[in-house]
Amino acid sequence: MTPAQRQYAELKNQYKDCILLFRMGDFYETFFEDAKILSSILDIVLTYKDKNSKTPTPMAGVPHHSVDKYLSKIIQIGYKVAIAEQVGQVVPGQLVKREVVNVLTPGTFLDGNEKNYNFIAGIVQNNSQEGNFHIAYGDFSLGEYFTKSFDSIDDVISFFIKINPSEIIIDIDLLEKQTLEEQINIYLDSLINISDVPYDQEGYLKTNLDIQTLGSYGKALQGGREKSFALLLSYLLDTQKQSIKNISKISHINDDNKVSLDENTIRNLEIFKSSYEGEKKYSLFSVINNTNTGMGNRKLNDIISNPTNDVKLLKKRLDQIEYFIQNPEIAQDIISKLKNLHDIPKLLSILLYKKNSPIIWEKLKNSFEVIFEGGENNILTQHILSIKNQDLSQIYKFSQELSSAIKEQPTENEYIKDGYDQQIDELRQIAYNSSKLILEYQQQIVQKTGIQGVKIKYISNQGYFIETTKKDSTKLEEYANPENQNFDFVRVQTLKSQERYTTTYLQQIQQKILTAKEKLTKLEKQIIDNLQNQLENLSKQINQFSDSIGFLDVFSSFGEFARVNNWIRPNIGTKGEMFIQQGRHPVIEKFLPTNENFVPNDLGMDDQSSIHIITGPNMGGKSTFLRQNAIIVLLAHCGIFVPAGKANIPTVDGIYARVGSGDIIAKNQSTFLTEMIEVANILNNATSKSFIILDELGRGTSTYDGVALAKSILQFLAENINSKTLFATHYHELINLENDYSNIKNFSVAVYETEKQVVFLKKISEGGANKSYGIDVAKIAGLPSWILKKAEENLHKLEKKQTQHKQAGLFELPSQKYDPNFEKIKQTLNQTNINETTPMQALKILDDLKNQLKD
Structure with missing residues (x-):
């Protein structure tokens, strides 16, 4: 290996779980196995050092000036990246010292464009x-x-x-x-x-x-x-x-004042991601999220993920939203300002950890200028402070400093505003306007000597010099004055037709020009470093301030959203019945065709009507009804307006949803097992203060097992928990439970039925359904008519069989009521020791049991 490769291997040994990016000039290089991985991930060329040797070394690299776009891709795949920079003085012919200055990981990578949480x-x-x-x-x-x-x-x-x-x-x-x-x-x-x-x-x-x-x-x-x-x-x-x-x-x-909302409920209610191809577009969050900043986006995510039953807090949030509904012009003004803000906490972190970039500083400066437009006390800051009062004087003073220091559209080489620092202005004049200085000096020489053809030139290995013809050189030397540094001409080179000279003043100009850029870079960095120190001292205040901006973004944007979409303020308290009038499902309503209107429904629940069994066809809207009410209850416990005509929501301690189906192959869990695990979780954690929706339980097993389980789950809810529960089922046989339990009520999807067609009205009404309408749904789905005809015939046979065997009860379940004879028989059997019983004794016991049954 070369010395550089050995250095790479030594550093790689310290960071074995990372891809090591090794700074070499204008590139970050990788060697050995890292090079193969990098080439594969980024689809870049894999080269080899000593390609023709027996052991060629794989190499792959990326330009340092565009490394961020490559890093993002590497991190997203799940790799860690160690950045090794040149930290020693570069001396030709010697190996420069390198150290790992940063390790980038999925949890610490700073992406200024990401609006969501990255925990x-x-x-x-x-x-x-x-x-x-x-x-x-x-x-x-x-x-x-x-x-x-x-x-x-x-x-x-x-x-x-x-x-x-x-x-x-x-x-x-x-x-x-x-x-x-x-x-x-x-x-x-x-x-x-x-x-x-x-x-x-x-x-x-x-x-x-x-x-x-x-x-x-x-x-x-x-x-x-x-x-x-x-x-x-x-x-x-x-x-x-x-x-x-x-x-x-x-x-x-x-968990104080927290409303339980587990990952199953989040998935089943499609809060952040739809079950439709995992699309975020069709999620609840996507529909209600009209925030305009990364701060607001994350705050809304946090609010939806962490519902609360703290009535005081909820009413405070509702008050804020209601204010913006009642004052739409103020809401629109604030929204227009927030749209121009960058993600301040992200900018702060990038400046503190990633790079002291002038472009990032400009974004921070522009954001503060929007916030403090018109002074420290304006409409935006007033509303931010109404959420959480804090002293903004230091942040305001810092924002003014940024406005004075950072120029518009800065570059990596020039980012301090003209007029901010006199020394920088002078150095910039020298560094970037050298041609003007040289031209001015050339004009001085022409005016002094009268030689029009005199020139000042620059060659990299010689520097600046004055050049004139052989003919004019004698005249130039006549004006040489050792006492005047502008005209103390000294010949430095003789060519065939020209003579070249220098002066003390020209050497000074050259020295200034050559060192000005270096001094300028150092001085500008000192100013930026000072700003960075100020930023670090203010970081806690700025983050707290940004948190309030996030809340303001949520309240103002949601106020506008609620006003435009006719959402209303829920009445939320610790007591009273749950009543939702004209409730709607926000996602379905959003994506309905323009020629269709969403059919709203009412819900009324109290202690005497806490469990609703909802029967009817699968296409009738049972699942939609369940989910929309769970979503309305959730939104109310977030302190957010709801899609309804009126809503009275008592506080709950948990929202539980079991809808849809799906297996978990990795855990060898079938659809039915997954369903039962989720139901078990609900039944083990729900209380009388919870809100539950259960949709079509028992479909993944036989009809008898499914009905039996569904019935026993309803009985357990009615007898042991009595939580507010919506239970949708295609087992219309379960409606008989209303006769056995005072807290169970039957509801069904309204259907308009004639001899020729069946129309699902998607309206929930009192009373249970007496059939499932499965064949009608299949017809709507477009199944071949041959199948539909056969299904009608098979259904007719099953219904006939059910009538003939009514005593056997094709769909009826064994009674759960107390039977004294059964208890006597059970007691006798439990007391009998089979191993010590003779055949005659066994026959006697059997005869006694028969007689007990006759009684």
Whole structure:
């Protein structure tokens, strides 16, 4: 290997889990196996050093000036990248020193264009009163971190599925490490790292967070959670190779006032992604998201993901939205301003960690100019402060500094505004206007000597010189004055037809020009470094300010959305019946053809009518009705207006949804098993204060099993939980349960039926359906008429058989009522020891049992 290749191999040995990008001049090079990987990922040419030797060395590289676009692709695939820069003086013929200055990972890569959260998480095991497992997680680019504790590894996995971190750091001592890794690989695309927790967690955190006591962050760094954050922080420090400067908050996440919303419900309600080809376009979030900034986009995501039953907080959010509905001109004015903002927390992180780029500084400057247009106290800042009051004076002062310092459309070589610094102006005049200085000096010589043909030229290996003809050289020398540095001509070179001269003044100009650019670069960097230090000191305030901007974006944009789409303010409280009048499904309504109107429906529930069995045809709108009401309940618990004519929503402690179907091949789970697991989760966690929707349970098994399970689940809900439940089923036989339970009521999809056709009205009305209309749905789907005719014949035979065997009860289920004879027989059998019973005794017992049945 060459010395450079040996250096590469030594660094690669320290970063075995990374692709090592090795700075060589204007390129980042890779060698050996890394080169093959890079070539494959980026579809770039794989070359070889010593190609004709027995052991050629694979090579692949990318230009350093465009490396960001390549890094993004590498990171998205799930690789870590170590950046090795030249840190020593470049001396010809000597190997320059190189060091890894940064490690880029999926959880720490700073992408200024990404609007969504990019979480990185750390997990440790530490049995305590507050849980057995503790995680710390956050978005590195935003500086927001959270800690949470769990009792079981299953709860941890469920939470990871919900927040979907791009990277997870697992404590090397975690006992459940293998189980956790297996589950992550099944459900997530997260990059897994195994790492050590710092020995003295308390001291480590105090030092790196610059605090006197962990109490500064309250419960966030107590009860074992300090260990998880120490693990995460140590990983961030190891990858960034510098202090973590933008930590704006570390919060403890508890379940107080939280409405349970697990990953199954999020998926089944299609909140962030539609089941239709995984399209985000057809999700609830996509339909209601009209935010105009990355800050607002993330804030709406956070609000929807974390519903609350804190009535005071919900009413405060609803008040904000209602204000913008009532003041559309103000809403539109604020929206127009927010559209011109860049993602401030992302810009801050890039400037602190990635690169001190003038282009990024300009974006930050422009954003502050929009916010503080007209001064510190304007319509935008007033509304931002109405969400969370804080002192903006330092941020305003910094924004003015940026406006004064950063020029419009800066370049990498020139970014400080003219007039900001006198020395920079002088150096810039010399560095970039040298031709003007030379021309002015040439005119001085012409005026002094009268020689029109005198020229000042530049050659790289000679520098600047004055050139004249042989004829004019004598005249030039007549004006030579050793006392005047502008005209102390000294001959430096004689050519065939020209003479070349220099002067003290020309040498000074040359020295100024050659050093001006270097001085200018240093001076501009000093100013930018000073701005960076100010930014670091203000990072916490700026992030908190940006958080309020995110809320304002949500409230103003949603106010405009609700006004245009006729959404209303829900009345939410801790008591009372649930009543939704003219409720609509927001996603279906959005994508209906222009010639169709959505059919709204009402819902009324109370303690005497807490469980609704909804029967009717599959095409009738049962699933839509279930989902739209769950979505309305969810939106109300986010403090957001809802698609309805009127809505009275009592607070709930959880929203649970089981709809649709799907297997999990990786876990060898069939559709039916997956369905039962999700139902079990609901029944084990729901309370009387929960809201549940269950759609078509029992389809994945036989008719008898399906009906039996559906019936028993309804009975369990009615007898043991009594939560507000919408239960849609094609088993119309279940409507008999209304006779047995006072809290169960029957509803069905209205159908208009004639001899020639069946029309599904998509209207929910009281009473149960007496048939399933499956063949009519098949007709709508376009099945061949031969199949439809045969189906009619088969149905007629089954119905006839059901009549003939009515006593057997083709669809009827055994009674669950108490039978005293059965209990006596059961007791007798339980008391009988078969091994000690003679054949005669057995016959006697059997005869007694027969007699008991006769009684």
